[in-house]
Amino acid sequence: xxxxxxxxxxxxxxxxxxxxxxxxxxxxxxQYPLGVLGEHSHTRENAGLFDVSHMGQAILTATEQGxxxxxxxxxxVPGLLLSLKEGRMRYSLLMSEEGTILDDLMITRISxxxxxxxxxxxxxxxGCKDADFAHIEAKLAGKATLEIKDRALVALQGxxxxxxxxxxxxxxxxxxxxxxxxxxxxxxxxxxxxxGYTGEDGFEISVPNxxxxxxxxxxxxxxxxxxxxxxxxxxxxxxxxxxxxxxDIDTTTTPVExxxxxxxxxxxxxEGGFPGADIVLKQIAEGVSxxxxxxxxxxxxxxxxxxxxxxKAGNKIGEVxxxxxxxxxxxxxxxxxxxxxxxxxxxEIDLMVRGKARPAKIAAMPFVPxxxxxxxx
Amino acid sequence: xxxxYTEDHEYVFVKGDIATLGVSEHAQEQLxxxxxxxxxxxxVTFEKGDxxxxxxxVKAASEVYAPVGGVVVEVNSALEDxxxxxxxxxxxxxxxxxxxxxxxxxxxxxxxxxxxxxxIAD
Numbered sequence: 001x002x003x004x005x006x007x008x009x010x011x012x013x014x015x016x017x018x019x020x021x022x023x024x025x026x027x028x029x030x031q032y033p034l035g036v037l038g039e040h041s042h043t044r045e046n047a048g049l050f051d052v053s054h055m056g057q058a059i060l061t062a063t064e065q066g067x068x069x070x071x072x073x074x075x076x077v078p079g080l081l082l083s084l085k086e087g088r089m090r091y092s093l094l095m096s097e098e099g100t101i102l103d104d105l106m107i108t109r110i111s112x113x114x115x116x117x118x119x120x121x122x123x124x125x126x127g128c129k130d131a132d133f134a135h136i137e138a139k140l141a142g143k144a145t146l147e148i149k150d151r152a153l154v155a156l157q158g159x160x161x162x163x164x165x166x167x168x169x170x171x172x173x174x175x176x177x178x179x180x181x182x183x184x185x186x187x188x189x190x191x192x193x194x195x196g197y198t199g200e201d202g203f204e205i206s207v208p209n210x211x212x213x214x215x216x217x218x219x220x221x222x223x224x225x226x227x228x229x230x231x232x233x234x235x236x237x238x239x240x241x242x243x244x245x246x247x248d249i250d251t252t253t254t255p256v257e258x259x260x261x262x263x264x265x266x267x268x269x270x271e272g273g274f275p276g277a278d279i280v281l282k283q284i285a286e287g288v289s290x291x292x293x294x295x296x297x298x299x300x301x302x303x304x305x306x307x308x309x310x311x312k313a314g315n316k317i318g319e320v321x322x323x324x325x326x327x328x329x330x331x332x333x334x335x336x337x338x339x340x341x342x343x344x345x346x347x348e349i350d351l352m353v354r355g356k357a358r359p360a361k362i363a364a365m366p367f368v369p370x371x372x373x374x375x376x377x
Numbered sequence: 378x379x380x381x382y383t384e385d386h387e388y389v390f391v392k393g394d395i396a397t398l399g400v401s402e403h404a405q406e407q408l409x410x411x412x413x414x415x416x417x418x419x420x421v422t423f424e425k426g427d428x429x430x431x432x433x434x435v436k437a438a439s440e441v442y443a444p445v446g447g448v449v450v451e452v453n454s455a456l457e458d459x460x461x462x463x464x465x466x467x468x469x470x471x472x473x474x475x476x477x478x479x480x481x482x483x484x485x486x487x488x489x490x491x492x493x494x495x496x497i498a499d
Contacts, residue, residue, distance in 0.1 A: 325412035
């Protein structure tokens with residue numbers, strides 16, 4: 001027995017034959033008998049079910065009526081929250097005073113509570129959740145309170161996800177991308193978001209812990225659905241160019257360096273008003289010295305995290321932050337930071353793998369097309 | 378043909394002075410899906426215990442050490458385009474290299490089939 005934390009789905013993982021590993025203090029399934037490649041492909045072609053219960057869920061509630069929760073939370077993140085309508089969600093970044101990234105998170109505007117107090121639903125990374133929640137509580141003390149929701153969170157992802165999920169909840173078929181719905185399903189209160197981190201259409205579903213295993217078994221009873229581990233989750237997100245916190249972004253990278261400008265609203269670029277805004281706005285105006293880029297090697301050798309990147313002239317110009325084999329792409333894919341003069345697409349570089357320079361190029365991301373849900377016109 | 382294994386799951390199948398090297402079926406199962414195998418070129422010489430290949434699975438890169446020394450006379454070029462061949466048959470179609478052994482006594486101290494079977498059963 002390990003001392004790691006267990007999610008509500010731990011017993012189900014064991015029952016399904018998962019290989020368990022430690023991740024962010026939790027005992028998590030890295031793969032099931034299908035294997036990482038099979039699980040990856042299954043998710044791209046059918047539907048995969050992921051346990052992401054280790055992530056942190058919380059509701060932030062204003063302490064009194066008249067407190068604008070969106071305006072308040074905009075003091076911590078560079079995203080546009082004022083315009084966020086009820087039930088709509090946004091990817092954003094929790095910022096440090098140095099203009100670097102404390103975490104990336106999902107923020108949803110939910111309905112006011114029974115006392116008319118404004119609320120946001122937050123989902124943050126497992127490895128950062130304690131620090132994030134402490135940070136938010138400290139910064140917003142007296143103005144908002146944070147209620148941590150100890151619930152399971154599962155993701156159903158893939159082109160067949162909506163097909164399967166709408167058999168349980170018919171309205172989910174046309175639920176908008178990046179929206180959240182509170183649903184009663186056979187007496188289980190579900191919080192259903194149409195989002196994910198695989199590049200595929202799908203849902204993230206927050207489930208009460210005591211109902212999570214049975215709910216997952218019901219999803220798995222559909223032929224299209226297989227349980228998918230963290231191994232495939234990593235290759236799926238990497239192929240579509242999504243950042244993994246602690247690897248591709250962290251407290252040493254700014255959103256401008258990380259090429260996440262799209263997560264900074266236009267108004268916020270003009271007004272600032274988030275931690276480290278002076279640094280970030282200066283970088284937007286004057287440029288940065290390094291940038292996150294996609295990397296494609298010419299050969300088949302994957303360049304893993306921390307692989308050094310060299311210019312053709314033989315100077316070290318950066319480092320790989322995520323790298324591996326892209327099963328759908330059909331070859332090695334990676335991302336990393338390079339000096340800005342080498343960040344142009346198609347720039348030829350060398351990856352130093354096991355002491356040998358391997359030719360590669362800076363490449364556009366995503367490496368495979370994203371396949372999110374678009375509402376019919 | 379005589380079959381030997383190391384405790385680290387490399388194998389050497391010896392026929393005359395030619396040895397076929399690779400990783401065991403058990404190693405293949407542990408590695409999971411193999412996505413890349415880096416092999417030496419024909420003509421390269423290595424000694425017993427030298428790192429002579431690298432096998433990358435979806436999870437990580439693992440060095441492969443030579444159970445015996447010699448000069449490479451043939452490499453399994455199928456692994457270049459189809460690294461998953463290792464998963465299909467680690468001890469058959471998924472062999473890595475054939476070498477001309479420099480020193481027949483290199484096999485001394487390696488595990489035979491029974492001893493290796495007991496080793497992986499532990």
